[in-house]
Amino acid sequence: MYRSSLAPRCLHTSPWNAAGSRPRVDLAALAFLFTGPGLQGEFSAAPWLGVETVWPAPEPTDRPRPLREVFGEAVADLCEGVDTVAVTVSGGLDSLAVLLQVAALRPRRRVLAYCTDLVDDHGLAAADMVRRLIKDLALDVELMVLDPADCLAEPAWSPHGPRLDALPGANATIAHLAADRGAGVVLSGNGADELLAVPRYLTPLLLRAGRLPGTVRYLVDSRRSGPGWTGELLATAAGLLPAEQRARWYWAANWPEWCQPAISPVIAEPWRAPALTRAQEWITSTLAGHTRRRRSWAAADAHDAFWPRSYLPPAGPVPEASPFLHPDLVAAALATPLTDRYDPRLPTAYQRCKAAIVGLLPPAARAVLPPRKQYYRHALTAAVSGPVQAPLAVAAGLLDPAALAGELDTAVRMNVLAVESWLAGALQAGAEIPGAEAQRSSR
Secondary structure, rough: OOOOOOOEEEOHHHHHHHOOOOOOOHHHHHHHOOOOOOOOOHOOOEEOOOOEOOOOOOOOOOOOOOOHHHHHHHHHHHHOOOOOEEEEEEOHHHHHHHHHHHOOOOOOOEEEEEEEEEEEEOOEEEEHHHHHHHHHHOOOOOEEEEOOOOOOOOOOOOOOOOOOOHHHHHHHHHHHHHHHOOOEEEEEOOOHHHHHOOOOHHHHHHHHHHOHHHHHHHHHHHHOOHHHHHHHHHHHOOOOOOHHHHHHHHHHOOOOOOOOEOOOOOOOOOOOOOOOHHHHHHHHHHHHHHHHOOOOOHHHHHHHHHOOEEEEEEEEOOEEEEEOHHHHHHHHHOOOHHHHHHOOOOOOOHHOHHOOOOOOOOOHHHHHHOOOOOHHHHHHHHOOOOOOOOOHHHOOEEEEEHHHHHHOOOHHHHHHHHHHHHHHHHHHHOOEOOOHHHHHHHO
16 A cells, blocks of 8 residues: 655665664754745755665656546555545645545545644635535535644654644644544645646747637736746747756746845854755756756746655654655656646636646536635744744754744744754654754753
8 A cells, every 4th residue: 555655765874774873963954944945845855964865756657647537546545445534624625636535435434534723814714614615515524623722742753854844733633633533544635736736837838739718818817926927928938048048047037036045044153054055056956957858937837846845754643645646646747738737717716727636526516616725824823923942953053042033934933843843853762963962861
């Protein structure tokens, strides 16, 4: 049974493989998580000195099949041999697609739906949306609603590095509750947007495919996203440029803040320069890949949205996975034309830009689909609004305590908490953390 989600295949050298030796934490790798790419991308840099993470390289399948067919097989694979399946749901299209597919499995499974009741930026509670969908679709599932204030469980520690998910406490709480109720796997919709949502700069590809009405509707939908109409015009003109220049123009338009990598002030010396060097090496490598593959701006954006993938090991005692990260579905999605991700016939911009995900749902469900995407910026900010303490990271010399005290950026504060939690687990596991040894006796 497939359980992992495009996980690192291994660590080149196990941190604990030398008899009598203690693995040393690579503070420069952790500092990289506070550069622009590290804060906004999804990275899992190997956090050990002398250790390299080995990633699988997703490639398109040679024989594309309908995504809905492959999606059904992926869900069935993840649920093979499992009588009780837990699904984390938010009221969005991604988790709904997973929930509906699990509910349709034969033989039938007991389905547990877990919803963390966040309030989105429009004031709508996630649980209200989930309850409506379950009722409208007559789903035979058991819904459990969690108050975010009660989600205090600590995620399981992993040698692969810090968990950079938005709500690790909620995910850990769900994992433990699901285990108590006999779940054999916890599924989610992680990775759906990155894999299947419409990329930016699709205009030239739609025009080349002869889809003029669809192009007009797409331009209307894209006017407020990212670089907007200016970016679409530049992408069309950039198609005439040589591959290397096209890639550089793309980077300047899509990631202007990454042209000169920056790092958060919370990172102390001497770790700032090594982290910035790593960030620049990643940017150079990514641009070289776009040039070598001669990617259009849309293809480059689709690649950068999905890759790299941050590896999230199970937060608790139950295996976790997402069908959108199943290798078969990834291979099928990469072989699907980018223009198929947009459907001008769907009723709202949200659904039109997620046409590939809407296509995974049964036609009968389309009448009750959510009309817009839910954002939870205020809820996530509130989740880390209290004082952020990181005594291990400060003692190790990774973080500047004065800068940390005044840091208000939500993403930075989330990464600080994730790194501090991981360092505590590494110390307990016997790792050597330079400068932090005095903290061992107090834990």
